[in-house]
Amino acid sequence: MSAPAEPRPSRPIRFVHRGAVQEVSGLPATTTVLQWLREATHCTGTKEGCAEGDCGACTVVLGERDAATGAWQQRTVNACIQFLPTLDGQALLTVEDLQPRAEAPLHPCQKALVDCHGSQCGFCTPGFVMSLWNLYEHHEQAPPRADLADALAGNLCRCTGYRPILDAGEQMFQAPRVDFDPSAWLSALQTLADQPDLVYEGPDPAAPGQTTRFFAPTTLAELARLRAALPQARVLAGGTDVALWVNKQFKSLGDILYVGRVRELQQITPWGADPALPDGLEIGAGVSLEAAWSTLSRHVPALREIWLRFASPPVRHAGTLGGNVANGSPIGDGAPILLALGASLVLRQGELTRELPLSEFYLGYMHNALQPGEFVQALRVPLPRVAHGEVLRAYKVSKRRDSDISALCAGLMIRLEGGRVKEARLGWGGMAATARRAALTEAALIGQPWSEATLQAAQAALEQDFAPMTDLRATHDYRHTVAANLLKRFWMETRPDAPLPSTQTQIWPAPV
Template sequence: PAGLGLRTVNSCIQLLPTLDGKALFTVEDVARLNDGRPHPCQQAMVDCHGSQCGFCTPGFVMSLWHLYERHEQAPGREAAADALSGNLCRCTGYRPILDAAEQMFQGERAALDLSATVKALDQLAGDTALVYESTEAANPARRVRFVAPRTLSELAAWRLALPEARLLAGATDIGLWVTKQFRALGDIIYLGRVEELKQLTLSTDTTGAAQGLSIGAGASLEDAWEALTAHVPALREIWLRFASPPVRHAGTLGGNIANGSPIGDCAPVLLALGADIVLRRGDDERTLPLSDFYLDYMKNAMQPGEFVQALQVPFPAAGSVFRAYKISKRRDSDISAVCAGLWLELHGDTIAAARLGFGGLAATARRAALAESALIGQPWTEATLRAAQAALAQDFAPLSDMRATATYRLKVASNLLERFWLETRPAQPLAAAQVQVWPALA
């Protein structure tokens, strides 16, 4: 709708003050906004017998409503499955819901008039920071603050004034601290109202060709991945398999990188692409390679008072090859056992430079230095691959956990390197259709 962006989010982890300045739509609004009649997405769920046992059905309806408003015509079953990937319940079968996703486009188009909502939001809009003060539930004697600055300079000032405050963006991780661990968060600085943090800026060379992308730390994961994939098509599968639309709509690239999970999917990819991270403290900025940002498990190079301002991501240049891979038990909405971003610069058949980023193999996402050394200066042949695989086994000593054993992780990482070679070798590289793991949904 004009003047308003619709995004699905997970309601259970939306902290109330983060909704300031936004319009909240629930399943009750879907029919209300359709003159009180069932919306086509609701009617299709009834007609196709797609209703679940109860609690899950409203979530499916909201995802279908979002899909409906994004497309004039049915986008196909694969796109529908992607849109529904954040709705995990399958208790009454999934096919009828996919049928509903197609059928809802077949009748008369439902109009959506949100002009009154836009007008109300315009009247509420302001350019001053929201400062909300309350008491901690577990400790009523303690006062805590929720601050939502509107500009970068305000954010920098609040960060210095409240150096111990929790920085909050999409709450896709911190929200679970509250709902699952019942943790008190203390003072919070919310980044979601700082528009400067959401900017996506393309850099070009003298001919106008795109060279890279500067991604504000507050840009949503969906916007960041979409912008990157437009210039790096090899990222498409990992973009669509990263969490789910509601998580990608709320979560931010800066938050994912700052969080520093060793099994996160963003860091290995950005390490392979040679990304830099821009940190800010007060009026001062500094830029360092992302490979220097992670120091140890959940520890990074940020100094007191600093925050992530942006990620600068160069695009693979002509003569280079790049792939990104995610290995998990489920296709959608699952945490990686191993994630890899692999990049080589080739001069003819010879490897001039290499960056191999892996997640799930160490206390942080990091590059495979020994394997990179085994590649550089060598021809991109099977013999070089085998040497790099042997070196890769010395790069990491992963742990075994509920998702995978250490042996499995190392074997998968080695196999991904081999798949990379099969797809990019100078002689007879395999086409994408020959290595597609997940078949298209019929």
């Protein structure tokens, strides 16, 4: 391993806002986009509600140039959990950009909200406007109402309910089209294309007298070098959890190593000996949750519902699958499904890599097998071999259907041969200190006919596999009962005789 080089000199954060390049320095590295908007620029259209990415009052749109084509790309994020340095090299659009002058006409999405009475107190309205505008820019005509609801899953309204807002989402496509011209924004972004990797230093508000350095490398080699040189630095991906440590717990993060600009970590490629018939997918640790889950659900339609119920669009646009797995939350929705798929992690330390099964990664509550200076480079995810009798289902149980933390989550996979279970991988979240497989339940299934008697034996074994805790989301008994019921649902959907179709088990069924 080569000796660590000296860090690059600090420079300002540079991004495009209101059509012009902004340079920011002197602020803490953990300043959120929302704080900068409201306190530094007095763009107060963007609101603060929960300050943890749940309500969507702070929804903004980020834009950037596609690295391959140069085309404009945009996505919604929550400004309250987006650290300002992560904007470097990107464009920030807020509700003020849709009506830049008071005398200018309302955008069709704003006009539709007014006409459909989709706003009452108005506090949540700017966030809804930005989510609707982003949807408008991605569609030429109104999508199905269910897709509208999915697009707004990260925006909460306590006054009007959602019927008039969904009405507005349909009506905005009926007005004369108002297309966004990104050419001026792309030109401004082009001026930032060749700037050096960001190293930013600012005061640490949680540790007076100290500073925080924010490193944003753009290559995998530089990330590995910095990680080796700064093994104690906080690795930051989407910030959808880490930002709450600052907003809610007022923690000091120390030096921050941001992976969101590393291009090699944002790729999804076929994985296996034969690229024409891949065994699965290799998903870079920096791939967004949205890109990862949408790709997985195309290959495995049974994952569509868990994809749409995983957090919300703004959170999925910012968060990454690698970050979700490395975070190690026992109630994270990614790990149980990946355990069922038999996923493994590619871990990197300097120039060396190793592959570790995900089932061996979690050593205890919020404790994993990463060595000092090591980081998650990619996930290798096998795809179910339907022709070989493999079937997979994913289930999430929460108090709210959309944008809610799981009480428990399950990824269940079996391989059937001649009516018998030849292989089983049952991943569970919310049932223990880590997401993990149900070893006794799997043993009760393997070699047995896929029958109701086998199901009952597996349910009894499941009782012995886990001793879940009681908390605000669910009691010990509730989790045990629901887990057994999910196992039964899995059997009812996949049993050899008269399996239940998706129309009887899902709100908006998809083929599986």
